[in-house]
Amino acid sequence: MAEVRSVDTAPPAFLRLAAHPLRWQLLSALADGDQRVRELVARIDQPQNLVSYHLRLLRNAGLVSATRSSYDGRDSYYHLDLDRCAEAFADSGAALHPALRRHAGPPDAPPASPSAGSVAVLFVCTGNGSRSPIAEALLRRRTSGAVTVASAGTRPKPALHPNTVRVLRESFGIDTCGLRPRHLDTLAGRRFDHVITLCDRAREACPEFPDNPRRTHWSIPDPATAEGTDDATYPAFRRTAADVDVRVRHLLPVLAATHRQEDPP
Incomplete structure (x- = not known):
């Protein structure tokens, strides 16, 4: 009888974290640029204490960082670490199947860029x-x-x-x-x-x-x-x-x- 390989049914931590609807909204909003809590509250239309709670979870995971505003020290700007997100997505894919592991290209391979004079x-x-x-x-x-x-x-x-x-x-x-x-x-x-x-x-x-x-x-x-x-x-x-x-x-x-x-x- 063939041996059956045990399967870890728990999804990777990143997927569990990002799959929450409110946290995904926060990630999507911060992908547009750095924002303050009150701006995220207005954009997502959720209470500030709830937004702050989920931001803290994203910060603890290393996906989001915060810096004190140089304009008003009572404010902080939140920033999405897109490189860390890319790594987490790639690691999550590899957890499902080795074929989904990210294959790194040349270190200086240029991303897509616009045509001359277009933007x-x-x-x-x-x-x-x-x-x-x-x-x-x-x-x-x-x-x-x-x-x-x-x-x-x-x-x-x-x-x-x-x-x-x-x-x-x-x-x-x-x-x-x-x-x-x-x-x-x-x-x-x-x-x-x-x-x-x-x-x-x-x-x-x-x-x-x-x-x-x-x-x-x-x-x-x-x-x-x-x-x-x-x-x-x-x-x-x-x-x-x-x-x-x-x-x-x-x-x-x-x-x-x-x-x-x-x-x-």
Whole structure:
């Protein structure tokens, strides 16, 4: 008589966690960008204590993180770790059958990106000296210039922070010769498909733009506020650049989808 293999009937922890309707709504909402609890409460239309409870479960699982708002210290922004979600989905598939195990491609394989000149993106922070120009440079690099991309500040600095120049050069090989801080007002009237704020203060001050672009918020602390010499604060810039680069990589399929929707075959 053939031996019968025992089967673990319990679904993986990630599936049990994400399958809850309210938690799936929270994951879906945070996939659109970083949000505060009150925004999630309004979007999901559930009591704050219930939303907070399920957010805590997602945080404990490492799927969601929270950072204190630099605009209002009483608020926190919640962020979805898309890389961790991808790993959890892949591990769940492998638990069902080895054939569903994710096969990693080349480490630098580019995600889908839009066609040349098809999508316009604006990155906004307060000083336009670190976070938003880093995002501008990385998106331009990762799309080989196919996306129309700009950055600006609500209160721009006189020049890029020296560590912005250094981290783009040393970590990504990007020359910042053409990057200069500029005021958001200089872009008034320009059309953008996506406006992405990287600063909690800038999110509150960012004006409306023509044609109702998609608004997204990335709550990223300003590395320029770290105390010490440029050498001492450089690790903060490296962490910021790494965070921005992950978010830019996940932005590429969104931009490609924007292009397909606007220019159907």
